[in-house]
Amino acid sequence: MKWIASALFAALLLLLPLYAGDFYINLASQILIAAIFALSLNLLVGFGGMTSLGHASYLGVAAYISALLASRYGYGHGAAAIVSIMGTIAIAAFFGTIALRATGLGFLMITLALSQVLWGLAYRMSDVTNGDNGIAGLTRPAPFGISLDSAAAFYWVALIVASFSFLMMAIFVSSSFGSSLKGVRDQSRRMAALGFNPWMIRWITFVYAGFWGGIAGLLYVYYNKYIHPTSLSTTSSAEALLSVIAGGSGTLGGPVVGATLVLLLKNYASAYIERWNMLLGLVFLFIVLVMPTGIVPGLSKLAARFRKGPP
């Protein structure tokens, strides 16, 4: 039953371009990108207990480096992608070293401050980043000569990348290292006494999450063919954090559901209400009140109660 349902869902996703129009295909691509991004943040927030308000840094840095190399320095897409991922990893390694001097609220504030620095640079260093105008006129790569300019072609690539990311992160959290990470989240002192190095475990996770944030950033810039400092902003980080918490942090499905919800609201509600952020806030408030642990854990608890029958 469960197996059939997931096969049906997979087919639905895979065949989406055959039954949906371009608007919906593009929306689905955006959801996939946001899902990868939220999943990467969830490694920190949900599995590592490190609440970051600066995760947009990695999406933005990857997107900016790739955009700059391709548009200004004439790099091919392949080389630009590799350099931008390396750059993102380096930034994450550096930021992680600084932010992990603290935990909890201190950690959150440092990640926020660091991402604000990058955002400020993107805005002010206009001779490099083109400031508030952003970098326009970018192209999408054409892997193996296949053009990704059509909505459907891009969607399928995004689907492949997102599925792969999901799989890799699922393996990561169930691995020995993932168990160490969850252990450090729950009982850091005990873990140290057992021979684990809590700092190193957190730092490696921070860098790994930054890496997947960078992958999301590449897809983001390919999709939009444009990059603007807002992608580095706190709003962008907060949106991802909201997706994680609303969907259910520390679960694999949660960030995907949360990212879907945020993007649907953004796309539909913004057509009717100018201040769609307010609506997002209300929805978020509702979720937190009704299902404090998020949609996915909330629904599965509900389903379990349903199966058991009324008490």
Next chain:
Amino acid sequence: MTQPASNYALEIIDLNKAFGGLRVTQSISLTIRQGERRLIIGPNGAGKTTLFNQISGDMRPNSGQIKLFGRDVTTMAPYQRAHLGLSRTYQIITLFTGDTLEHNVTLGLLGLLPSRWQMWRPLSFYRDLATEARRTLDTVGLLHLADHPVSEIAYGEKRRVELAMALAQKPRVLLLDEPLAGLSNTERSTVKSLIASISRETTVVMIEHDMDTALDLAETVTLLNYGRVIVDGERDAVIADERTREVYLGN
């Protein structure tokens, strides 16, 4: 000239620690031989757990030295000491409550293995780790609960999981912080025989208030009070000592 391997498992040299004006460890010096069974006693607030915290590395002393098998570990992080063979249990139970007993003990095993860094292979694929964890749980009599989460088991059973996690690591020095606290009489005798059965390869240092049980397990006793060593020596000599009566057993 090479340095001879130390006969001592643990050497503490002139250790001092103060929290503000409160001196919780005052020039403590102790030596514990390999394989020894040492009991540390003293009234509440004598600085017993603080001493353990400094030995395990959770806390840095203000001055003094701690040596493990002749090696200076004073500035080492807790995880580094664990890799030198030091293991401990906590007075306040510190387990992974949402996880199964098997997973808890598996973490104990994993902590000393290089595979703890493995990111590409699910932990459940390491069948040998699970088997070993279950064997350890069997020795503490909890095999039947291996698949239950810690949050579901009774207090006395949690104490034994604490012990199982430490024992799984096959430590060379084991620090037990009140392993009998809050146990019923039957549980006490179970844990007592468990501690008595620990191999002589392991040096055991134990803090315990239950004198009836703990004195049977000890060969040597150290009495602490106000952060100082009051009496230190063979068990019977310490019990017979005038000062012990005064501080602890007396009135």
